[in-house]
Amino acid sequence: MTFDPATLSAILAMALATYLTRVGGLWLAGRIPSSGRVRAALDALPIAVLVAVIAPSATAGPAEIVAALVAILAVRRLPLLAVVVLAVACVVALRALGG
Amino acid sequence: MTETALPARHIGDFRAGVIAILPLVVAVIPFALILGANGVARGLSVSEVVLMSALVFAGSSQFLAIDLWTHPAPALSLGATALLINLRHVLMGASLSGKLDRFSSGGRLLAVFFMADEIWALAERRALDRPLTPAFYAGLAVPLYLNWVLLTGLGAALGGLVDDPAAFGFDFAFTAVFIGLVAGFWKGRQSLAVAAASAAGAIAVHALVEGAWFVIAGALAGVTVAALTAGPDKVEARP
Numbered sequence: 001m002t003f004d005p006a007t008l009s010a011i012l013a014m015a016l017a018t019y020l021t022r023v024g025g026l027w028l029a030g031r032i033p034s035s036g037r038v039r040a041a042l043d044a045l046p047i048a049v050l051v052a053v054i055a056p057s058a059t060a061g062p063a064e065i066v067a068a069l070v071a072i073l074a075v076r077r078l079p080l081l082a083v084v085v086l087a088v089a090c091v092v093a094l095r096a097l098g099g
Numbered sequence: 100m101t102e103t104a105l106p107a108r109h110i111g112d113f114r115a116g117v118i119a120i121l122p123l124v125v126a127v128i129p130f131a132l133i134l135g136a137n138g139v140a141r142g143l144s145v146s147e148v149v150l151m152s153a154l155v156f157a158g159s160s161q162f163l164a165i166d167l168w169t170h171p172a173p174a175l176s177l178g179a180t181a182l183l184i185n186l187r188h189v190l191m192g193a194s195l196s197g198k199l200d201r202f203s204s205g206g207r208l209l210a211v212f213f214m215a216d217e218i219w220a221l222a223e224r225r226a227l228d229r230p231l232t233p234a235f236y237a238g239l240a241v242p243l244y245l246n247w248v249l250l251t252g253l254g255a256a257l258g259g260l261v262d263d264p265a266a267f268g269f270d271f272a273f274t275a276v277f278i279g280l281v282a283g284f285w286k287g288r289q290s291l292a293v294a295a296a297s298a299a300g301a302i303a304v305h306a307l308v309e310g311a312w313f314v315i316a317g318a319l320a321g322v323t324v325a326a327l328t329a330g331p332d333k334v335e336a337r338p
Binding site for chain 1: 121122125126143144146147150151154155156157159160161164168170171172173174175177178179181182185186187188189190191192193194195196197199207208211212214216220223224267268269270271272273274275276277278279280281282284285289290293294296297298300301302305306313314315316317318319320321322323324325326327328329
């Protein structure tokens with residue numbers, strides 16, 4: 001077990017920062033109205049966050065756009081793991097074709 | 100946490116959580132191995148990599164930190180970067196907060212420690228159908244957490260086993276998993292407007308601004324559209 005003091009403090013700073021963002025939401029939730037437009041915004045949050053995370057990588061190039069469309073079409077018909085395998089196979093094949 | 104509930108019910112909820120998280124546990128394996136290997140390549144020890152995964156437990160900010168790592172480690176800028184890339188968790192935690200009424204106050208503080216994107220998304224998905232229980236949440240958190248800590252450590256111990264994830268398409272597994280998660284929340288035309296705004300905001304900011312701002316920008320664009328297009332039934336119901 002080797003721990004460099006600077007590395008240790010960097011890890012602790014990252015851990016503290018991350019926990020603050022996670023616990024900050026609990027604090028915020030008690031201070032915002034639980035209905036109306038704020039409610040509508042929070043209800044939409046899962047889709048808004050998930051789409052924002054993947055939008056750049058899903059549109060990085062033609063191979064990624066096609067693979068993302070394949071995943072979107074497959075997602076209602078296949079279990080999640082099968083969708084992942086299909087999309088990964090698709091992106092690998094198309095990247096190989098595209099050079 | 101209700102002491103009067105049957106233990107069998109807890110076990111059933113825990114198992115349902117484990118089953119829900121399993122595809123994500125598998126999808127995250129290559130990333131964990133790569134993160135560990137990159138960490139060692141950047142001069143961290145195996146135990147430092149394990150400690151980071153155990154205390155931070157946030158994939159995207161760990162990848163970014165390893166990318167930015169120098170020696171001696173700049174604690175302040177790495178902490179600030181983690182704060183920025185994880186700002187979305189404030190919104191996510193605020194949303195999840197209303198679904199944690201089965202949790203004790205200590206349980207809530209513990210639960211949010213494990214609030215990685217995948218766990219949060221599946222917890223929110225569960226709350227659409229039935230009350231979110233601590234047992235179900237634990238079923239999500241325990242496998243993903245142990246898997247992440249152990250496999251980042253394994254990646255660090257093995258070194259450059261998978262040095263180019265894109266060559267195997269592993270980088271796209273994460274994208275596909277998130278497409279699957281989005282489908283679980285889909286509610287027709289209203290969702291399409293939110294997703295379109297979020298994608299447009301994220302892609303534009305990603306192209307123009309360095310760093311992780313695109314996630315929070317896209318998320319804010321999406322929720323703004325949701326707030327603006329909320330039907331009168333939602334807007335009139337004030338507390």
